[in-house]
Amino acid sequence: MIEIQNLTKSYGQIKAVDNISFTVEKGEVLGFLGPNGAGKSTTMNIITGFIPSTEGSVKVCGYDIMENPAEVKKRIGYLPELPPLYMDMTVSEYLSFVADLKDVSKKQKKSQMADIMELVKLTDVRGRLVKNLSKGYKQRVGLAQSLLGNPEVLILDEPTVGLDPKQIIEIRKLIKALGKQHTIILSSHILPEVSAVCERVVIINKGKIAAIDTPDNLSKGMNTVSKLSATIAGPKGSISNAIEEIYGIKYVEPHIEKEKDVTEFIIESDKEIDIRRPLFFAMAKAGYPIIELKSLDLTLEDIFLQLTTQEKEVI
Amino acid sequence: MYSILKKEFKSYFNSPTAYVMIGLFIFISSMLFYMNLASATAEYNFNLNYMALILVLIVPILTMKVLADERKSGTEVLLITSPASLTSIVVGKYLAAFSVFLVMTGITLIYPIILAVLGEPAVSEIIGGYIGFILLGASFIAFGVFASSLTESQIIAAIVSVVGLLLMWLLQGIAPGLGGIWAKILNWFSLYSRTEDFFSGILSLGPIVYYLSFSAVFVFLTIRVIEKRRWSKG
Numbered sequence: 288m289i290e291i292q293n294l295t296k297s298y299g300q301i302k303a304v305d306n307i308s309f310t311v312e313k314g315e316v317l318g319f320l321g322p323n324g325a326g327k328s329t330t331m332n333i334i335t336g337f338i339p340s341t342e343g344s345v346k347v348c349g350y351d352i353m354e355n356p357a358e359v360k361k362r363i364g365y366l367p368e369l370p371p372l373y374m375d376m377t378v379s380e381y382l383s384f385v386a387d388l389k390d391v392s393k394k395q396k397k398s399q400m401a402d403i404m405e406l407v408k409l410t411d412v413r414g415r416l417v418k419n420l421s422k423g424y425k426q427r428v429g430l431a432q433s434l435l436g437n438p439e440v441l442i443l444d445e446p447t448v449g450l451d452p453k454q455i456i457e458i459r460k461l462i463k464a465l466g467k468q469h470t471i472i473l474s475s476h477i478l479p480e481v482s483a484v485c486e487r488v489v490i491i492n493k494g495k496i497a498a499i500d501t502p503d504n505l506s507k508g509m510n511t512v513s514k515l516s517a518t519i520a521g522p523k524g525s526i527s528n529a530i531e532e533i534y535g536i537k538y539v540e541p542h543i544e545k546e547k548d549v550t551e552f553i554i555e556s557d558k559e560i561d562i563r564r565p566l567f568f569a570m571a572k573a574g575y576p577i578i579e580l581k582s583l584d585l586t587l588e589d590i591f592l593q594l595t596t597q598e599k600e601v602i
Numbered sequence: 603m604y605s606i607l608k609k610e611f612k613s614y615f616n617s618p619t620a621y622v623m624i625g626l627f628i629f630i631s632s633m634l635f636y637m638n639l640a641s642a643t644a645e646y647n648f649n650l651n652y653m654a655l656i657l658v659l660i661v662p663i664l665t666m667k668v669l670a671d672e673r674k675s676g677t678e679v680l681l682i683t684s685p686a687s688l689t690s691i692v693v694g695k696y697l698a699a700f701s702v703f704l705v706m707t708g709i710t711l712i713y714p715i716i717l718a719v720l721g722e723p724a725v726s727e728i729i730g731g732y733i734g735f736i737l738l739g740a741s742f743i744a745f746g747v748f749a750s751s752l753t754e755s756q757i758i759a760a761i762v763s764v765v766g767l768l769l770m771w772l773l774q775g776i777a778p779g780l781g782g783i784w785a786k787i788l789n790w791f792s793l794y795s796r797t798e799d800f801f802s803g804i805l806s807l808g809p810i811v812y813y814l815s816f817s818a819v820f821v822f823l824t825i826r827v828i829e830k831r832r833w834s835k836g
Contacts, residue, residue, distance in 0.1 A: 298834075300695045335683045338832050360685045371680035373609075375616050387605030432680070 288313040288470045289334070289440060294343035296329050296494075297503040303329045305494035306343070313439075316466040318485030318502075319474035320591060326494040328368055330442050334472070335365040343434050347440060361389075364438035364469075368445050370429025374418035378409055380429055381417055382435060389436035403431045407461065423454040430458070434465075441471045447480060459484050478591055492593055497594040514583035515554040516542070517566065521575035529573045535560035549578060606686070606694030607701070610668075614702050623663045630656050635713045639720075646714055646723050647801040648732040653710065654735055654797060657742055657830045658767045664702060665746025666760040668695050669824070674754045682832070692825050697816075703739045725802035734795050734800020737813035741793055742767055744820035748764070749825045770794070 288317045289311040296304040304326045311317045321327050334345050336356045344351055350358040373381055377401065387398045404410045407427045412420060417428060426446065433441055446462065447455045462484050465471065475481050481488055482502040490497040490505075498505060519526050523541050530539045530552065538555040545551055556562045563580060570577050614620040638649045670693075672678040681691050711732075716725040742763075746803050749763040750756075774795040777788040789795070793816070796809040 332679075337679055337683050357685050357687065360683055363683070365683045367676065367679045369676040371675075371677040373613070373677060374675070375613060380612075384605060384609045385680070387608070388681070388686055390685060552704075589696070 290346040297341045307496050316471045316485045318481035318488040325491045362439045364433035364441045366429045366433040366443045379413040385432045403434050407431045441475045442468045495559045499561040517553045518579040520549045533565045603690035603693040607698045610698030650731040661742040661746045662760040662763040666756040669750040670756045670759045699743050730803040734797045741813045741816045744817035746822040748824045751827045
């Protein structure tokens with residue numbers, strides 16, 4: 288559906304996007320993850336034909352963006368980081384203009400606008416001026432704009448930025464629902480968002496791809512040890528000693544003393560061994576009750592930080 | 603192209619711009635017309651001549667926003683990533699500004715009508731004068747749209763177009779003094795000197811072609827400027 292090959296964008300000496308390649312299959316929701324300034328928006332601007340690339344090619348549905356821009360643009364709905372809104376228009380005037388701009392036929396225009404406004408919950412504010420809407424509503428108008436013309440591909444640049452938590456959840460749900468009919472590329476620097484919505488993640492840092500995989504595989508692949516947090520009542524020293532004797536333990540550290548004689552320990556063990564049961568029996572035998580026990584597997588956040596900071600050390 | 607034209611034209615009248623500009627133009631041209639009446643001449647083109655000068659200040663108000671504001675508010679992305687071609691976007695915007703100018707010019711038709719009631723003005727001269735006036739306006743607007751494509755700031759766009767249009771006006775005074783090839787080159791840019799024929803009621807092909815091609819060249823340059831900027835943008 289979308290093929291990106293050796294894409295490079297340079298400004299003089301600086302490479303904002305450095306030789307990246309990936310493909311997105313039909314119906315896939317791809318997360319585009321990276322710290323601010325990593326080149327996410329630049330890549331999206333190139334895919335949508337807003338700016339040309341220095342090298343490399345972008346193909347959408349078989350059409351090349353440089354050779355056949357009109358065909359590509361017809362198939363893409365784009366929500367840039369800053370929604371492109373005309374402040375002195377009402378919501379329905381604005382959407383009607385965008386529909387005309389995208390050559391939506393007169394017959395379809397009315398029903399399409401009504402459907403989309405219903406979908407993103409804009410029907411109540413359709414007669415209001417865009418400039419008087421709250422940030423959350425403006426974002427929805429931006430999203431509605433990208434859906435007009437029923438494009439096969441949606442490119443959403445940080446669609447939930449600046450929204451309140453309730454709106455974020457709503458927009459995520461909406462994107463998930465849209466993923467059933469559209470191919471979506473979604474950029475974000477918020478990790479839970481990507482792991483909640485996307486089937487595959489591209490992590491980009493300093494213009495280069497640091498990793499491409501599913502969120503699950505990413506967290507599995509990066510884990511070399513499994514981590515536990517255990518809150519246990521009893522004297523610190525003897526608990527530590529008792530834990531160290533369990534088979535497979537690599538590392539134990541008293542973390543925080545939560546109450547008097549109740550300490551949280553961070554325990555690392557071999558990845559293959561589940562030490563929760565041996566730990567329980569060992570503590571029961573020694574007479575130190577376990578108050579709380581939880582697993583501290585690497586989250587996408589840890590992986591992201593590892594990938595993006597490792598690179599920094601190399602440089 | 604039509605969708606852009608329609609939206610732009612509407613947006614002029616959704617904001618105070620069109621009203622302020624048309625109001626200002628009608629106010630000044632009415633003063634001129636009053637002088638015209640007070641001196642009891644039926645020579646209307648004397649009036650049009652001065653109105654053409656006021657355009658130097660009026661057209662920049664009309665065009666300053668056209669492209670500069672799209673860039674500043676980030677709505678340029680919407681237009682460029684839409685299936686509409688850059689040419690149709692720029693031409694649509696140009697025609698919208700030109701339509702507002704036509705509305706404004708239409709209002710001033712009331713002066714010759716008053717003249718016709720009071721006396722017997724030379725109708726053919728007035729028609730010729732108006733054709734010249736409209737062609738001159740079309741060229742000014744093309745230059746204004748071009749100035750608006752150069753910058754994000756409406757103010758700078760307005761200043762560039764006022765200064766540019768003033769220079770072109772002054773050229774007709776400066777050019778002959780330089781002599782030789784320079785006089786010829788500068789004369790190409792002298793928009794005003796070509797109105798003389800129209801204002802004396804002569805419709806000749808030369809100036810018509812000149813104004814139309816002047817407009818086309820600046821619309822084309824505008825497209826090139828935007829296209830070129832896309833290559834250097836982040």
